[in-house]
Amino acid sequence: PTHAAAAACCCVLPWMTGSRALAPSAAAAAAQQGSMLPGAPMPQFALPVDAECKACRLQLCSFARPHMRAFHISWAAFFIAFVTTFAPAALLPVLRDSLELTATDIGNGGIASVCGAIGSRLVIGTFTDVFGPRYAAATVLLLTAPFAFGMVLVRNAAGYIAMRCMVGLGLSVFVVNQTWTTCMFNVKLVGRANALSAGWGNTGGGAALLLTP
Numbered sequence: 001p002t003h004a005a006a007a008a009c010c011c012v013l014p015w016m017t018g019s020r021a022l023a024p025s026a027a028a029a030a031a032q033q034g035s036m037l038p039g040a041p042m043p044q045f046a047l048p049v050d051a052e053c054k055a056c057r058l059q060l061c062s063f064a065r066p067h068m069r070a071f072h073i074s075w076a077a078f079f080i081a082f083v084t085t086f087a088p089a090a091l092l093p094v095l096r097d098s099l100e101l102t103a104t105d106i107g108n109g110g111i112a113s114v115c116g117a118i119g120s121r122l123v124i125g126t127f128t129d130v131f132g133p134r135y136a137a138a139t140v141l142l143l144t145a146p147f148a149f150g151m152v153l154v155r156n157a158a159g160y161i162a163m164r165c166m167v168g169l170g171l172s173v174f175v176v177n178q179t180w181t182t183c184m185f186n187v188k189l190v191g192r193a194n195a196l197s198a199g200w201g202n203t204g205g206g207a208a209l210l211l212t213p
Contacts, residue, residue, distance in 0.1 A: 054186045058193055067184045070133075071197060074180040077137040078201025081170035084148040085113060086208040088164055095160065105157040109164040116168030124172040125179075133180035137173055144170040177201055 046064035047055040055067035062068040088095065089110070095101060101109075120140070128136040147166035154160050177197055185193040 050186050054190075055184055056186045056188070058185065058189050058196075060196070070180050070184050071193060074133070074137070074177045075197040075200040077141060078173045078177045078198065079204040079207070080141060081144070081173040082201060082204025083208045083211070084144065085117075085167055085170055086205045087148070087212055088151055088160075088167065090209045090212040099154065099157060099160055101157055101160065105160065109161050112161045112165035113168035113171075116165040117171035120169040120172035121175050124175050128176055128179050133176045133183070137176045137180075140170055140173050140176070174198065174201070 045053070045055070045067065046062070047057050047059065047067050049055055049067075058071075059068055063072060092101075092106065096106065099105075124136055124140060127139070131139075144167055147163055148170075151160075151163050151167070154163055178194055181193045181197045182190055
């Protein structure tokens with residue numbers, strides 16, 4: 001990469017990986033000045049990169065920092081979100097009888113889950129822009145985990161619907177997933193990276209059916 005592009009890399013990569021560093025706007029300013037930040041080392045990567053420090057190769061068996069590690073963490077976070085969101089649906093044969101759910105209650109639970117996902121995606125997009133994808137993914141998973149475990153404490157239909165809504169917030173990790181991989185890979189392969197990352201995450205829905213008793 002050129003000297004100016006390297007300056008941008010030193011600013012942007014910490015944002016993408018969640019380190020405390022300058023935002024992308026600072027990277028653009030550094031690139032325009034054509035100079036590295038004081039004391040900033042030239043970045044070195046395990047994968048070949050372009051002038052924007054985005055990987056030009058997708059090595060699925062690699063966990064090299066930062067590109068492939070970010071790829072695997074992003075799809076794993078999305079996978080976890082899908083498992084927790086669809087686990088209650090997989091357990092409906094049990095929950096229906098124990099909570100005496102009607103067809104309307106079950107339908108409202110599904111609607112609540114989708115509504116939670118839609119609303120949270122609007123918020124998490126801005127959160128990701130400000131704090132970076134790593135902090136965004138961690139925040140969503142940590143906030144929704146108590147509600148996933150709290151499903152065992154539900155005793156009626158209202159609680160079931162409320163928990164489905166709160167657990168559905170986890171599907172906003174999709175926004176983080178796509179942002180993270182887009183930041184990490186060159187335009188010539190970012191489509192494949194996004195497709196694989198999102199696709200592997202979506203398999204969490206099937207895993208929920210396989211893993212739940």
